[in-house]
Amino acid sequence: GLSCEASVEMLAEDMQSNQVIFTIEDDNGEFSPDERLTIQNIFELLAFDIDPALFQYIPFPDAQYYTRLLDLYGTTEPIDEEWTAQISALSHDIDKLTTSVQTYVAT
Structure with missing residues (x-):
């Protein structure tokens, strides 16, 4: 819905980054304030062994x-x-x- 549209607009505004950065609630203090999760880190935390190349999106519009x-x-x-x-x-x-x-x- 509209929140998805707003999220995409915010992501598109950041022309300097080539990563989507996630934030999490860290009630247990596992991460320092300057640590940010990437989707690859999330899969690593979940113990999924996935080829890092799969996290690089390369569009091929047709x-x-x-x-x-x-x-x-x-x-x-x-x-x-x-x-x-x-x-x-x-x-x-x-x-x-x-x-x-x-x-x-x-x-």
Whole structure:
């Protein structure tokens, strides 16, 4: 919903970081104030032995992916009328959307 949208906007504002940083409630004082968790650290704390390369997201935008994604968004309850209009507009110009995202990713 809207909180997810706000979260994504906040993440997108930080152009200097290449990591998503997590904070946790630390009632037992296990972490110093300057320690921050990454998703990799979380899996390590849970004793999952996962290849670190899996935590590096590399987008490969393509028209088929965005078509499926927008079709999925179209089945959700709309936030407002503008949401529905945006989904429709993006769906009708997948090539422009894909080019725009590819340009953004390349920068």
